[in-house]
Amino acid sequence: MTTMTVIGCGLIGGSMALSWKKAGIVDWVIAYGLNPERLEKAKDLQVADEVTTNIKEAVRKGDIVVVSVPVLAMPQVFEEVGKYLKEGAVVTDVGSTRTFVIRAALKGLGDKFRQYAPGHPIAGGELPGVEQASSDLFDKKVVISTPTEHMDKAVVDKLEDWWKKVGSVVQRMTPEQHDEIFASVSHLPHVLAYGLVDMITKESDPNAKLKMAGAGFRDFTRIAASSPVMWRDICLTNREALSKELTRYRKELESLQTYIDLGDGKAIEACFENAMRNRRGLVFPGK
């Protein structure tokens, strides 16, 4: 019997439990967490077979240990995992920033770092919690694998094979490439969406505006409903790359505002046209 220990059984951890079991990779799921009520929920929903608030017990029993907590909580979790991980077990994580997490794994796992392989599934949803977990969340979705020279190639290969079995498409890159790419296409848009909603709601009568918002606003700000702690941690652990993107984006907005102030229709249209052409050409995986 293969046991999966999920440390942090929310949307992603819960969906891993469901999908990896469905794919026949694991037979039994133990969910570890701090909140007994949330753990009971995971059991009620049959996402976890067993729940515990004892991390020692949870890690000791795991053949595959998944670290699925906000990234700033990971260093501490890796330390605990390093203490209790059994021989031959594999540790992985699902964090949205890579250089920070891999450094934390190296430090926390110590000798057991050779049992670790990193993965970042590009899947999720703005609403957190095990209630949102689904066995097909990762179907046809990309999972980024960012092996480094200090990792055990066999463990990395094993993790990648498991993700493929679940139906995901595995893409390899360096941790640095990952963090630069996702600063652009994920972390920046989240900051922008949070910023817009925050700005509007700080006005004297935000509801006059918000009740008029249509489908454009709805989709643009969907990600502003995401977990503040998870995204705070992403911002803090990918500061340099994200700040670089923010600087570039603020320059882009400065230009656009200048065009608008000057009534430069040609320049506005050139920007919109370029964006439109590129955006219409994009194809997104999965549902």
Add this chain to the structure above:
Amino acid sequence: MTTMTVIGCGLIGGSMALSWKKAGIVDWVIAYGLNPERLEKAKDLQVADEVTTNIKEAVRKGDIVVVSVPVLAMPQVFEEVGKYLKEGAVVTDVGSTRTFVIRAALKGLGDKFRQYAPGHPIAGGELPGVEQASSDLFDKKVVISTPTEHMDKAVVDKLEDWWKKVGSVVQRMTPEQHDEIFASVSHLPHVLAYGLVDMITKESDPNAKLKMAGAGFRDFTRIAASSPVMWRDICLTNREALSKELTRYRKELESLQTYIDLGDGKAIEACFENAMRNRRGLVFPGK
């Protein structure tokens, strides 16, 4: 028999033709446009019963004349409509900016301004064209009515009743209120989405980033696939309100970047938390 003349039979004009006919408000639709191929498409799709590139003929036959072209094209169209509009007919438009359009209607329609009532349906989609038109596009969606003291109250009431018959929810406000609100919840997000895609595609290897984009990026940038001419015109005809919002938004981003650079997790979380709470509380009408 009641004839609707649609000047500019794209997504919105075409959807008005379909939905107003379905609601029994009009029996016959004439589409006027400059491009014979696009007009034939409108006829093939049975959105229009009759098509013409002769604006005089189109306007003369209309009992209800809908101006559904990019807003900077409206002044010229209103002038033509003013010349040929028959007695008792009603003119309306669907433009996304109100003070500019109403001023254009006043100037272009002259004596016939009393036959005009303004409407802005908060509905649409990023892909333009009559192929996207649908008879239920306006179902449960808000239509903004912005009457001014110079308009004929009976004509305004008539237009509002028609929209209600189509299944829309009519909301009244002043043109200035409209332009301020939509600068915030519609025009600004469009500029932000266009700006992000434009910025990324100007890099040396945009595809390395774009092919990794997930559902968050997909939804955030959906509106960047919208018509560049339509949105250029909106930016140009709502410059002051939009520029004010851009200034405020750039300040918001400056603060957020400072928090990120300083690693101020508390301030980042407070912003994200406020946005999240407000965004989760929003309910959007329609599908």
